[in-house]
Amino acid sequence: QSVLTQPPSLSAAPGxxxxxxxxxxxxxxxxxxxxxxxxxxxxxxxxLIYENNKRPSGIPVRFSASxxxxxxxxxxxGLQTGDEADYYCGTWDSVLSVGLFGGGTKLTVL
Amino acid sequence: QVQLVESGGxxxxxxxxLRLSCIASGFTFSSYPMHWVRQAPGKGLEWxxxxxxxxxxxxxxxxxxxxxxxxRDNAKSTxxxxxxxxxxxxxxxxxxxxxxxxxxxxxxxxxxxxxxxVSP
Numbered sequence: 001q002s003v004l005t006q007p008p009s010l011s012a013a014p015g016x017x018x019x020x021x022x023x024x025x026x027x028x029x030x031x032x033x034x035x036x037x038x039x040x041x042x043x044x045x046x047x048l049i050y051e052n053n054k055r056p057s058g059i060p061v062r063f064s065a066s067x068x069x070x071x072x073x074x075x076x077x078g079l080q081t082g083d084e085a086d087y088y089c090g091t092w093d094s095v096l097s098v099g100l101f102g103g104g105t106k107l108t109v110l
Numbered sequence: 111q112v113q114l115v116e117s118g119g120x121x122x123x124x125x126x127x128l129r130l131s132c133i134a135s136g137f138t139f140s141s142y143p144m145h146w147v148r149q150a151p152g153k154g155l156e157w158x159x160x161x162x163x164x165x166x167x168x169x170x171x172x173x174x175x176x177x178x179x180x181x182r183d184n185a186k187s188t189x190x191x192x193x194x195x196x197x198x199x200x201x202x203x204x205x206x207x208x209x210x211x212x213x214x215x216x217x218x219x220x221x222x223x224x225x226x227x228v229s230p
Binding site for chain 1: 145147154155156157160169170171172205207213214215216217218220221222223
């Protein structure tokens with residue numbers, strides 16, 4: 001069981017909006033930046049969001065994120081079939097000095 | 111362009127050892143912290159180990175501490191993972207990943223992964 005808690009799965013229709021939550025604690029999300037990753041099955045993860053809410057170049061504005069206290073949220077608007085993937089939050093635990101990933105959320109766009 | 115290429119995976123018996131390598135190109139390897147992340151079949155991502163750019167910060171997950179060791183050779187732009195006393199639960203695709211400084215596990219480049227299978 002992951003230290004960072006995400007919903008295992010979500011589904012939504014094309015064009016709709018979805019939010020994915022990531023819950024941690026004061027020693028990890030509460031103290032460190034949160035990143036979000038998208039992983040298409042069979043491929044390596046891809047950085048989607050860094051430093052809580054910043055998008056790398058090439059990531060559409062449809063993807064946004066925020067952090068409040070010990071929780072973080074990824075939002076995707078205007079869902080497309082190509083957004084079907086697994087999404088992971090990640091951060092550093094400054095007390096344990098270990099990296100952490102959430103358990104992942106499988107997004108289905110139907 | 112930035113490229114990370116892992117190698118060294120394969121099938122190994124429980125209790126044996128394996129060393130993974132990750133050759134970096136397209137950036138100044140010595141300036142970046144690096145990580146190993148694994149993914150068991152059908153499971154999520156698991157952080158395994160991380161090492162700061164100067165080699166002074168070395169960290170391992172509880173699940174591998176004492177058995178796995180991360181290291182790097184900045185002159186060869188290569189990251190390593192020495193895996194000893196392998197167990198079935200170590201079966202996974204192992205990725206190396208680059209983290210820009212002060213990133214808090216902000217991994218902006220990943221290799222394609224190398225599969226390690228631990229089986230009798």
